Each structure stands twice: as structure tokens, then as C-alpha cells.
Amino acid sequence: MDPTTASICIGLAPALALGIWLGNRRNSASFRPAPLPPGPKGLPIVGSTFSIDSTNPGWTFIEWEQEYGEIVHCQYFGRDVIILNSKHIAEDLLERRSRIYSDRAGYSALASYGILFDTAMIPYGDEWRTHRKLYKQIMRQTAVPTYHTAFASNACKLVSDLTALPDRYPSHLDSYSAGNIMHVVCGQEIEDRDEVVGLVARTAERFVRITADRFVATVNVFPFLKYIPSWLPGGIFNALDSMKLNESLGRVLHRLLSQQDADGNFLLRQLKEHVEEDIIQRSVKDVCTTSFVAGLD
Template sequence: MLFTYILTSGISCIVALVIVSGLTRRRVYPLPLPPGPCPLPFFGNVLQLDTKRPWLTYTAWGKTFGKIIHSRIFGIDFVIINSESIARELLDRRSANYSTRPVIRTNELAGLTFNTVLLPYGETLRQHRKIFHQVLRADVAVSYHEMYSRLASELVINLLDATSNPQKHTETYAASLIMGVTYGYLARGHEDLFVSRARELFDISIHIFSPERAAIFTAFPFLEKLPFWCFGGSLALMGRCRELSRQLLNEPFNEVRAQIANGTAVHSLVADFLSQAHDNTDEDTMKAIALTGYVVGIDTTASTLKMFLLAMVLYPDVQARARAEIDQVVRHDEMPCLDDRASLPYLDAIICEVMRWCPVAPLGMPHATLNDDVYDGYFIPKGAIVMVNQWALSRDEDIFPDASRFDPSRHLTVEGKLKNPFVNHFAFGHGRRTCPGRWFAENSLWTAVAAILPSCALIMPKTQTETGLR
């Protein structure tokens, strides 16, 4: 018995030493890595990092080490980009090397591998993006104008309800839009089962697929054998996340199938798929595409609208200027529509500023290098996790003076025109991983903002109460 104990303990120590030596041995590169904080043995920089808000740490490091920095967490190389020009150079112009995603084991453990956003670069991703392009590209996105307007009107009516929650209504608006396109489904208020499940899934997943948190599973694969509750926090919810993924992949899809059988189905991505023969797309792929669309689409649109409402409370001068612009272009008894957009550039500038002022995803989505690379004399190794710190981009005083202030006019030329196309905003990502739904997001956000602004005088007191600003 004693011999068995000693043998087991000895083997465990040897395994631990092998792992530690593998994580701490100094690698030799032909050129220096990008500058960054000095890593500790074994841990790297993980103990120096705010794991809940790593973008703030990376931004602070950027002030010391520069626009491109290197850190290491449990032996994994991280390259953080704090400059839009560097992001464009690497992720856009060298996209062939920066378009894949890192392997993040928590995504697989939590059942999130269906998500188009997380797929490695390859044929499956190209198939997903091709289908998204069919229903969300620029010319098709504009064709949904009647749906945008109808749901935006409902959103305004709901926001005027003094007993309601603005955040829930923005989620319902976003959910109804994307689920209308994918499933032909209209969300039944903020208590809708599919919407509440999608919200729960997203809330769990944004913590799970953090590469900084997931690094420990790469360093110690045996941890995967432990029950999820051992990890505490959001990682303890990986089992719940897997259950939600299974439900949402199948239940909305099966509801459309039942509607087709009884003749009540309406035109949608899934209905068209189930009604026609498809040689190159299987059912599991379509389920994954549809679920990605509404899980990702709900949060990004709803969060942006929530920040818009907050900005209008905090900056009444911006609100007044936007309403004045609308009054000059649109009759008082009408709501602005997409046909009026070219004459209302300040509205576009407001949305651009909302997305800059409070990025929905401060670190975007992580990229990974397929091969070694060199930038500005620095070596970027194969397999490194590369992240664009959108928070740092949004606070770059050289590009956005007085960056903490909400100022839509910074996006306009002297002549009052929009400086850059909305779809080129860094919030939509870079290179071959740019969001395929950016035109749909653009139109849905603009229509909602244009509908809300004329009623701001009635909505804002309610929003002030909800945000605790009174």
C-alpha cells in the first residue's frame, strides 16, 4: 500500500515537472517578440491580468510597451493589437495568415463549436459565410425595410410604456428581426422562451470563450475530466451551456418543420432550406448557421441600442441636434425611413459613435496565426493568439481627441458627410472574419434610432429612471 502511494506520488511529481518545464522553457526566436510585461515562470502574465476586464490591462500595457504587445499565459503566446492601422496591416492585408481561430477547449466542452464566429478557417466556414451572404448581404438587407419599420414602431410604443424595461424591449426588437429572417419567427415579448434561452446562452458563453480563462485547459488537459462544478463561476455553467445549445439548435428548427407540415410556414432561411433539395448543405450545418445568427445578432444589436439610449440621456445636446436634422428632412407626422438616410448623416454618425464609445465586444474575437510572421522587426510565432483591443482603438486620443466624450461630429467631414462607411467600423472585425451581417445590423440599428429620436422627449424620462441617472 505504501509502495503504491509512493509510486503514484512520484509519477504525479514527474508529470508536473514535465508540464512546468515545458511551459517555462525559453523559446528561441530569430527576432525579438513584440514588447510586453515580463512573464513569471510557469504562470506567464496571468497574475498581472484583470481576467474580468482584460482589455483595460492591455490598454494600460499599451501605454508602456506600444501599439503591439506580447504576453504569455501558461505557455501560450498572446499578441495584442492596440492600433487600428496595425490591425488593418496584419488582419486585412495579411489575412491569409490571420483568419483562423485558436482552439479554445472551453468552447468545445460547452457545446459552442456550432458557432460560425468560432470556426477555424476552412471549407465549413466558407460554407457558413456563403449562406449568411445570401440572406444578409447589402442589397438583400435593404429589402427587409418593411420589417425594420414595423418592428421599430413597436419598439417605440413599448419604450413609451412607463412600467416596461427598455433593455428587454431592445432585445425583443433584435430577436424579432434576426429570427424573422432565419426562422420566420416573431418573438413574443421579452419573456419569449427562445429569446430568454438565447440571452442565457450568450451570457454564459461570453465568459467561457475568453482565451485568457481557457488557457489553463490547454496547459492542463486532465482538468477536462473533472466535473464542471469544480471550477466555480461561469466555467461551472458549461454543462448548462451545452444543454441550451442543444435545445436552441433543434427546437426552433423543428418548429419550422412542423409549420411546413401543416402549411403555416412563412418565408425564411430555414423554411426555404427544408422545402428545397440542397446538395451541399446538411441539416446540422443549417441549424448551426441559424442559431449563430440569432444568438450573436440579438446581443450586438440590443446592446448597441441600450448604449444609444444611455448616450441620449447623458448628452441632450446630441439628441437635440439629431431631432433638428430629422425635422428638416421628414414631415412631422411621418417616421424616418431608409429612403431618408442619405439626408440624415448625423444619425449615422451617432450610431458610429455609440459603437466607438462603448464597444460591445471590447476585445473582438481572437484570431490565430497559421504561420510565423514578422511585423516592424518583431517576430509573431505560428499559433499565437492575436487579439484586436477595440477598447484601446476607441480610446486612441490621436484619432479620437477627448475620447471619453460622446461626440458624433467626429465622424463627419467639414461638409457634414460621413467620413467612413458604417460597415467599415472596427466593431465589425477585420479581414476575412469581418461580420457577414454588418449590412443587416446597419439597417436595423439606423431604423430603430430614427424611430426613437422623434419620441425622445417622452422616452428619456423613463430611460433616466431605469439607468438611475435622476
């Protein structure tokens, strides 16, 4: 390359770079998302978390509506939150345009805790519809009368247990709830009820703690907390222990379900008739686990 050509290239390089930068900026501006609704500024990291009345957040939202309008944006531990203070707007967005705006809150940060089996955590889609189909079969109105005899038997057992050992009423109530759920899900009584009740109770207790707003928000902002050993300060955020507990419960319930008679059990029939369909196999196990955890919650 001769000196003249080299000089021209060197001179054009800054202009070319500037042109590319301006072009990229123009393109990025054209795809820039719409501005968020007005709302309180908040603090770094925590946002407006501590500005919200934890006992009655509705009062805070009413105050914000008067200041910012019917649609308010705030940050909650780093997460953008849109608050709809109008019934009309909520119906318009979440019902009439539900395919666009209506969905479950994102719990991806909790995947390592093994709690995404719960129906309430699943986003709308094929798996959620499969869950709904299974629930509809085992809890439909026409199926309820078939459970009356078992429910009455469990009620009699509850009265007997309360009479014999009234001080242990919390465990009696858990056993009563588990007995009813066992009949709905498994189709009959299970001998190892106490073992299952203890495991479900521990899972339910941990589930409630993990899904609390503050817990989720903290893990979203500080994901490294999931790896703190349970025996160290801050170990309540440890994910591995929760994963093992939830997997253990899933295996126990799957084993108990598999021991039942397929002819009288809708869920077990689904397992045997759809052996190669992963979504059915997973959904049956998750519906069983969700039912037990919800029953003892």
C-alpha cells in the same frame, strides 16, 4: 556466442547508444522551430497576464514596443501570444500573407461547452465559407428593404410595450431585437417569441462569460475545471450545463425554422435541398443560433 564476440558487443553498446543519441539530437536541432520574438519573461503558469492593463491593454503593448520592439512575445495563462505593434507588419502578415498567418484564435478547450457553433469561433475553411455564403444571402444589401415592414411593425410594438410597462424595458428591447432577427432568419413572425427570447438571452449571457479571455485562459491551464458540478464552488466552469443549454437552443431554432414556408425562406430551402450534406445542415443551424445570440448580445 563466444566470449570474445560478447565482450566486443558489450564494449560497443555504449558507443552505439551515444551515436544514436547524438544523431537524434542533431536531427531534432535541425527541425527546431525558430526562436520566439523578445518579450517579458512573465511568471510560471500565468505568464504576463497580470502585467497587462486589463482596462487598456494597448498602453501595455506600447510600453513593450519601446523595450522589446515592434513584434513582442508574451505568455497569457500558458498560451504564447504574439503582439504586432506595427500597422505595416500587421498588414504584411495578416493581409498579404493571410493564408499563412491569418486565422481565428484556437478555442479547442471550449469544444465541450458547445459554443463552437458561433461563426466567430470557426477557423477559416469550408465550414466558415459556408457560413459566409448563408449570411450573404439573408443579410445582403438588396434583401434589407424586404425587412422594412417587419422592422417598422416591431418598432411600433416596442413603443407600445415601453408605454405600457416602462419598468420592463430590458425585456422589451430583447423582444424587439429577437423579433427583427426572427424575421431575417425565419422569414416571418414566430408566435412563441417570449420562450425563444428567454432561451436566447440565457445562452447569450453564458456565451459572453465563457468566451471572456480570463475564462478561456483558466480552462486552458486547468481543464479539470470543466467537470466540477455546477452546484459546487467553481461550478461556473461546468461544461455540461452549457452544452445542454446550447443544444436546446439549436433544437428549438431548428424546429421553428422547419415550420416556416420554404418558398420564402432561403435557409429552409438550403435544409431541404441539401438533406445529405452534413456541412450545410450543420451550418444552417449554426448560422441561425449565431444570429439570435448576436442579436441579443
